Amino acid sequence: MKSYVVGGAVRDELLGLPVRDRDHVVVGSTPEEMVRLGYHPVGRDFPVFLHPVTHEEYALARTERNTARGYRGFTIYAAPDVTLEDDLVRRDLTINAMAREDDGGLIDPFNGARDLREGILRHVSPAFVEDPVRILRVARFAARFVFAIAPETLALMRRMVADGEADALVAERVWQEFSQGLMEREPERMFHALAACGLLARLLPELDLVFDATGELPQNAATRRIMGGLRHAxxxxxxxxxxxxxxxxxxxxxxxxxxxxxxxxxxxxxxxxxxxxxxxxxxxxxxxxxxxxxxxxxxxxxxxxxxxxxxxxxxxxxxxx
Structure with missing residues (x-):
């Protein structure tokens, strides 16, 4: 049994940002062993536990297989033979697919640190298409970090929208990402990203009207008022x-x-x-x-x-x- 700090905590530490929550992945264990060691089970859909002292989340390493459209259409496999890389490859972006060992060593199989340095949002694997919420997350991260979306990732997002994968999005989940994006550093970047992939036309067509066919923002009075208002806010x-x-x-x-x-x-x-x-x-x-x-x-x-x-x-x- 071995645990690693993963995801946003590693990303934010490398960016020099405050780390609010630390999530851990546990490799080589079982739910029974975790309970025996004093961890408290809290996961309903997959094995997640709270540390008995720190109360930080520890999740068993797992793989996911898409069985239906939408973010709930997954079969979860969590067992001692699932490796750390198996767990990391299912994540959305390379910048979120890094891990830290106990001794501080960085595990970065998908070059997330490089993409952080270059300011790029890049998907980890073709499995990105299995969860349409990831389109919204990419747009929100663009607003938060002021990063560019990798061309191949934007192409994948466009294909997901065109193929109807985004039709499975639940309105409440859309608002969750949308509202967080409005509170980010440059919220207009979220709308740029959503317009560029075609999703804004489905979610908020009234706003999509101000963008051109490529998702770019023409410089006119209307766009200056809209984006100027957001920047002022x-x-x-x-x-x-x-x-x-x-x-x-x-x-x-x-x-x-x-x-x-x-x-x-x-x-x-x-x-x-x-x-x-x-x-x-x-x-x-x-x-x-x-x-x-x-x-x-x-x-x-x-x-x-x-x-x-x-x-x-x-x-x-x-x-x-």
Whole structure:
């Protein structure tokens, strides 16, 4: 039995970022042995345990075989003969497929450290196509780390969308990744990535309208307002509901439609992406009062955000009803 620190903890340490959670992979053990050693089983779908002292997660090394579309369509095999590399190869990106030994030695069979240095998001293996959530994760990591997507990985993402693999995505899981991406360092990069692979047209067609056929962002007034608003929200450390409302205010059903969306449109969009109540209410509030404030439609993102924050709209939307 041997354990290794794996995944995001290794990645973030190499990037010089704070390591919040440390996940471990255990090779050469069984669930019975883990329990006998005092580990507490918590995994429902595969054998994951909490350390009796540190409470960090320890998962038995496993392989996964795709049996159906979607992120739940997998058969799990976890046994003492599964190697560390067997476990790492099932992961999404090379930068997440590294491990640390107890003595600090780096195990990097897929050159994740090189991709970290070069700022590249690259899939580990063709098995990437088996889980459509990975498309969303790549887009979110692009927003977090400001990395480029490897051409072969982007091509694989496009193929997944074209082949209907992304149709198995569950709306709640989409919102989980979408909301995290909105709170990242450069959220506009997430939308770039989703537009480039064709998934944005299916998830948020109103936003996909501002991108061209290649997923690039034309430089015009609309795109400057949308992306400028997101950048300003990041600088101001605006909460999620503020970022969602600022984004939603700019969405249109048609590229040349001068009319902003109304509250009912905002509600429909929020419900479609499974946004929580506070995000939905903030977007509806912004739409409801957009024309009551002189010049708010033409106002800068800074002015819009200042108006909403001044009215405490995101914490107490009822005050402006």
């Amino acid at each position: 990041v600088r101001e450390r605006a909460p999620l509901e503020a970022r969602f409302a600022l984004l939603a205010l700019e969405l249109k059903s048609k590229p040349d439609d001068p009319r902003p969306h109304g509250p009912e449109d905002m509600q429909a969009i929020a419900e479609r992406v499974r946004a929580p109540t506070e995000c939905r209410d903030a977007a509806m509030l912004a739409a409801r009062h957009a024309h009551e404030v002189p010049g708010i439609v033409e106002a800068t993102p800074e002015a819009r955000l200042a108006l909403l924050e001044a009215g405490d709209a995101f914490r107490r939307p009822g005050r402006l009803r």
